[in-house]
Amino acid sequence: MECLDAVVVGAGPNGLSAAVTLAQAGWRVKVVEAKETIGGGARSAELTLPGFVHDVCSAIYPMTIGSPYLSTLPLEEHGLRWVQPPVALAHPLDDGTAGVVARGDFAATGESLGLQDDARAWRRLFEPLARGWTSLAEDALAPLRFPRHPFFMARFGFLGLRSGAGLARGRFSGPQARALFAGVAAHSFLPLESIPTAAVGLMLTASGHAVGWPQPVGGAQRVPDALASILTAAGGTIETGWQVGALTELPPARAYLLDLTPAQLLRWGGLRWPDSYRRRLARFRYGPGVFKMDWALSGPIPWRAEACRRAGTVHVGGTLEEISLSERDAFEGRVTERPFVLVGQASLFDPTRAPAGSHTAWAYCHVPNGSTVDRSAAIEAQIERFAPGFRDLVLARHCVNTAALEAYNPNCVGGDINGGAGTLAQLFTRPVARLVPYSTPDPRVFICSSSTPPTGGVHGMCGYHAAQAVLRAVR
Secondary structure: OOOEEEEEEOOOHHHHHHHHHHHHOOOOEEEEEOOOOOOOOOOEEOOOOOOOOEEOOOOOOHHHHOOOOHHHOOOHHHOOOEEOOOEEEEEEOOOOOEEEEOOOOHHHHHHHHOOHHHHHHHHHHHHHHHHOHHHHHHHHOOOOOOOOOHHHHHHHHHHHOOOHHHHHHHHOOOHHHHHHHHHHHHHHOOOOOOOOHHHHHHHHHHHHHHOOOOEEOOOOOHHHHHHHHHHHHOOOEEEEOOOOOEHHHOOOEEEEEEOOOHHHHOOOEOOOOOHHHHHHHHOOOOOOEEEEEEEEEOOOOOOOOHHHHHEEEEEEOOOHHHHHHHHHHHHOOOOOOOOOEEEEOHHHOOHHHOOOOOEEEEEEEEEOOOOOOOOHHHHHHHHHHHOOOHHHHEEEEEEEOHHHHHHHOOOOHHHOOOOOOOOHHHHOOOOOOOOOOOEOOOOOEEEOOOOOOOOOOOOOHHHHHHHHHHHHHHO
């Protein structure tokens, strides 16, 4: 059998990004994928009724369109089209108002916050970050290194190395601004009193103002499909339905890149790793999981706040205090009474997602890792709280707990969609502390999953940096 230059295990966005990087460098690359379809955490399917297209895992893509690597690829030439909702994000409160994040429109955000002091504070905080998004993304979505934009990153670090709750209370005085920022910081899957939840909130909010929170026309599957098309155009190959449990089951190659998390790697055979390295991998900590729902609806969600009807993403969780309690409970292993819920409503802006006159929606909440408690009633109650009459629109629903999610995508260990807890201790030393975090004790084997820097998100940077580490090692 001919020896390849590289074999990549896993055809998710990171595995495909690694493969594209190597193929464009002239390497002979083969990607093997256990499922019959590529995509990893970016797939679409008819989960409820025929004609209703749902995103199985990820759905909103600010880190894709704003990625220092993926934004350089000709994704649009390979079939990917974006739709930008008028409002990237809305966050309703019980009084019928909603704070918003709109691409390039700080006036709309300021008006939604209700207090002029908060409007000015929001703009002072986020306008420089949005204006410098390219510099911010280049350094923040990278392994630990000396930043290429040191003064800009020093300012970001000064702001981000604190808790999300602390920054919200320190910068804003009104409930709307505090809640709006808290909801974004909650994407960290960490208690909002911990560091670096402020950095996550700053990064994602800045992306909303700079590049928006877009969605792919036709569904999440279009992202990996475009990457696969670029890969094959560069001479790479992909084989699906290939169940691999050991390195010896793969074709011979100079390098192997594994889009797998530590728990899976420890179960693999044929990896020549010392016991000390295995023990360090075993100490890797996973974060909370998710309970996800998809709906086929007879009409759009009847949000009480008008701004929510123009938003691609809606954060449902009430005040900063409510969100903080929800996130702390999930991280510490408790099932909260009123979960913080993330809602997406793609069909409002993409008619390809549902039959005429009908709509799709999805939502998930954070739950303790491995929890199989049914959260469907709690999620729907939270949506009904801000959109009375929502349940009357439901034609069909599809629910996935942490066990089902891991069965569908083994990288989601215990339902963790971020490849491991994004704690400060694991932010740059994931999966273990090494000079080159993508390398392993076996010089042929590299890790390219979201369990490496810069952590989860459909940005392809874990795969890109892993591939660059391979190229440097060869050189």
